[in-house]
Amino acid sequence: MARIVMKFGGTSVADTDRIKNVAQRVKREVDAGQQVAVVVSAMAGTTNQLVDWTRGIARMHDAREYDVVVAAGEQVTAGLLALALQDIGVNARSWLGWQIPFATDGIHGKARIEHIDTTIMEERFEQGQVAVVAGFQGIGPDNRITTLGRGGSDTSAVALAAALRAERCDIYTDVDGVYTTDPRITSRARKIDRITYEEMLELASQGAKVLQTRSVAMAMQHGVRVQVLSSFVDAPGTLVVDEDEIVEQQVVTGIAYSPDEAKVTLVGVPDRPGVAGAIFGSLADAAVNVDMIVQNVSQDGDATDLTFTVAQADLDRANHVLEGLSDELGYKQIVADAGVCKISVVGVGMRSQPGVAKTMFQTLAEKGINIQVISTSEIKVSVLISADYTELAVRALHTAYGLDAEVVG
Amino acid sequence: MARIVMKFGGTSVADTDRIKNVAQRVKREVDAGQQVAVVVSAMAGTTNQLVDWTRGIARMHDAREYDVVVAAGEQVTAGLLALALQDIGVNARSWLGWQIPFATDGIHGKARIEHIDTTIMEERFEQGQVAVVAGFQGIGPDNRITTLGRGGSDTSAVALAAALRAERCDIYTDVDGVYTTDPRITSRARKIDRITYEEMLELASQGAKVLQTRSVAMAMQHGVRVQVLSSFVDAPGTLVVDEDEIVEQQVVTGIAYSPDEAKVTLVGVPDRPGVAGAIFGSLADAAVNVDMIVQNVSQDGDATDLTFTVAQADLDRANHVLEGLSDELGYKQIVADAGVCKISVVGVGMRSQPGVAKTMFQTLAEKGINIQVISTSEIKVSVLISADYTELAVRALHTAYGLDAEVVG
Numbered sequence: 169m170a171r172i173v174m175k176f177g178g179t180s181v182a183d184t185d186r187i188k189n190v191a192q193r194v195k196r197e198v199d200a201g202q203q204v205a206v207v208v209s210a211m212a213g214t215t216n217q218l219v220d221w222t223r224g225i226a227r228m229h230d231a232r233e234y235d236v237v238v239a240a241g242e243q244v245t246a247g248l249l250a251l252a253l254q255d256i257g258v259n260a261r262s263w264l265g266w267q268i269p270f271a272t273d274g275i276h277g278k279a280r281i282e283h284i285d286t287t288i289m290e291e292r293f294e295q296g297q298v299a300v301v302a303g304f305q306g307i308g309p310d311n312r313i314t315t316l317g318r319g320g321s322d323t324s325a326v327a328l329a330a331a332l333r334a335e336r337c338d339i340y341t342d343v344d345g346v347y348t349t350d351p352r353i354t355s356r357a358r359k360i361d362r363i364t365y366e367e368m369l370e371l372a373s374q375g376a377k378v379l380q381t382r383s384v385a386m387a388m389q390h391g392v393r394v395q396v397l398s399s400f401v402d403a404p405g406t407l408v409v410d411e412d413e414i415v416e417q418q419v420v421t422g423i424a425y426s427p428d429e430a431k432v433t434l435v436g437v438p439d440r441p442g443v444a445g446a447i448f449g450s451l452a453d454a455a456v457n458v459d460m461i462v463q464n465v466s467q468d469g470d471a472t473d474l475t476f477t478v479a480q481a482d483l484d485r486a487n488h489v490l491e492g493l494s495d496e497l498g499y500k501q502i503v504a505d506a507g508v509c510k511i512s513v514v515g516v517g518m519r520s521q522p523g524v525a526k527t528m529f530q531t532l533a534e535k536g537i538n539i540q541v542i543s544t545s546e547i548k549v550s551v552l553i554s555a556d557y558t559e560l561a562v563r564a565l566h567t568a569y570g571l572d573a574e575v576v577g
Numbered sequence: 578m579a580r581i582v583m584k585f586g587g588t589s590v591a592d593t594d595r596i597k598n599v600a601q602r603v604k605r606e607v608d609a610g611q612q613v614a615v616v617v618s619a620m621a622g623t624t625n626q627l628v629d630w631t632r633g634i635a636r637m638h639d640a641r642e643y644d645v646v647v648a649a650g651e652q653v654t655a656g657l658l659a660l661a662l663q664d665i666g667v668n669a670r671s672w673l674g675w676q677i678p679f680a681t682d683g684i685h686g687k688a689r690i691e692h693i694d695t696t697i698m699e700e701r702f703e704q705g706q707v708a709v710v711a712g713f714q715g716i717g718p719d720n721r722i723t724t725l726g727r728g729g730s731d732t733s734a735v736a737l738a739a740a741l742r743a744e745r746c747d748i749y750t751d752v753d754g755v756y757t758t759d760p761r762i763t764s765r766a767r768k769i770d771r772i773t774y775e776e777m778l779e780l781a782s783q784g785a786k787v788l789q790t791r792s793v794a795m796a797m798q799h800g801v802r803v804q805v806l807s808s809f810v811d812a813p814g815t816l817v818v819d820e821d822e823i824v825e826q827q828v829v830t831g832i833a834y835s836p837d838e839a840k841v842t843l844v845g846v847p848d849r850p851g852v853a854g855a856i857f858g859s860l861a862d863a864a865v866n867v868d869m870i871v872q873n874v875s876q877d878g879d880a881t882d883l884t885f886t887v888a889q890a891d892l893d894r895a896n897h898v899l900e901g902l903s904d905e906l907g908y909k910q911i912v913a914d915a916g917v918c919k920i921s922v923v924g925v926g927m928r929s930q931p932g933v934a935k936t937m938f939q940t941l942a943e944k945g946i947n948i949q950v951i952s953t954s955e956i957k958v959s960v961l962i963s964a965d966y967t968e969l970a971v972r973a974l975h976t977a978y979g980l981d982a983e984v985v986g
Contacts, residue, residue: 184630184633184634187634188634218653221593221653221657222656222657222660224593225593225596225597225657225660225661225664226660226661226663226664227664228663228664229660230659230660230663232670233656233657233659233660233663233670233671234656234660235656236652236653236655236656236659236671236673237652237653237656237657237660239652240649240650240652240653240656241649243645243646243648243649243652244627244630244645244646244649246645247631247642247643247644247645247646247649248630248631248634248642248646250639250642250645251631251634251635251638251639251642251643251646252634252635254635254637254639254642255634255635255636255637261641261642262642262645264645264722266675267720267721311676312676313673
């Protein structure tokens, strides 16, 4: 008998009617002969309310108590969904993190899952019982509730699917799959039927916020087949699978954009060993994550310009760090620009297919879009451009790589 | 070092500001050198919301899942209060029912506490740590969350005080103590300084809804000294203690009234053995609780009238049961009257002091109030009267028994 994990996010369980709708979806899988574990998030808005209360109470958080408060949201949904399933004749019971147990490392607020004991759950599967599991939560070695960090229910679901050796982990959300690019930017964006873990990772971390990056990495590590689909629409979604499950490979699978970037240029940096180490070491110490980096070749032999990108939210902190290094480094000037956007084309096919970057550069050049920074990985080419050209660039690249949906009529 | 349990109800923890206020009260006890365990209810309104959701989801309840949902309310408050205490420099941690554990019999929805393991909590007391305990919840032999029934947090607090051999269990609520009668009926009602368990039990079950009856019975059984006081006013409340702690005993301690009664008279009931058994047996089977009963002496030797009271909420059910017995019993008529009120005078002093009932009957007669049914216990006299005279009767009795506060000026 096949076994699946279904995961429903906050908007899918936002009220009692939606929870009943979820119960019907679960029943359909049960009626089709599946053994089912369902992982649920808190009802939409609940986690924010609980987090706000903890902030209103105390300036500093004890992460252990924070976990006690916020884990209550998933507990409520799990109980309600079990009731809704029973009401339509499905044998079901709820499981909280500490009951399973979902053993974690005990780093409160962002715990990592270490072991899931599925013995009893699997016995109950044999009796036809559906397991309704509170997502996002586990238990630490201190016998206290831990949470996995925001969006952690995706991770709960994938980890449970791995532990149960499930055939598939279906992540139900408010979109019906992963798209070749943001459908709000071009109506020609197409839903992707199958995508590799690597591509999904690049898209997730590049701004396509469908699946939590950490859950994709875990799915890849354990070979869990993940499907992203809508709980409101009745249609297959996007399967995230191993590369060898994808027969016909596109060169480029999708185009992501990330508008939350800022560019920093240090002008007139002394061109001597140890400078880059001092700069990026200090930024890392201040928890500023640096993404793209480019260093111009020194013209006169003793000074150069260094450009890199950080998240916009980190820009003030980065400036502060750099100003503190002013005396030590003796650079001339800091130039910061928050009006930039990173565009990435992603596809495992580019490993074997040359010319992907060339197409990107040509396409942008034809539209008169200046490329400020470039970075590449094995399956990705990213460029930094002025934010004003974001939509134009995404649409042009979508067409150039043959991703446009055929227009009917 | 002295040890106390403090319990805060829903209105005392209704929002983050009130939780901070509670933290200050706890801090004061800690600063005074007390070892403190705090039991908290859900934030006011939360439990009703959670219960409504379970009702909206399913027609029939699985009490195990109901418990999972509703127990979340106390969990949130416990975490928030621990954070609030830490924020003002008090060492504190939250404890959930399953963590302590608060072992119950596993009757979900209305579990009874069997054992509380306070070993670790007492170790933490030695380190100066305050225990913040989620009320209303425990764990069953099935390793699942149980709840103690509505108002169960009072019972949690008293049980914990017994297990910890605490000097006192302070129940903070939205009134500042137990009064000689309802202050909304007479402004001359006085706060009672000390009251015995037995009196409190009679007052609680007779309509003075300050403390849950079950928690008072448990306090009496284990000799836990309970104090009822306000979390909003800074003044001593009412101490509920053993009789020998009360030096100067009043004959009558308080006057309770219960407007939620209905009177049922069966007219022309055959006067033969087994009739009362058939009637009250059938009512008990239908879970209708019968309170006062009076049977007139049969005048002509073959038929009599039988009068009793039930809760107004049970009146329809009682009528239905009695109509079903019509053929079997052959009574003439059912007369029901929901316009009645039960007035009770309560006091352990009446054991040794005769004339209490006489004063009651005389006082009511002087006001022209007809007594419909009378029942007595060792420390209580109750009468059923027309509901129209409720306020008049309570005020007159309050004066007659010398309970009126002295009017200043």
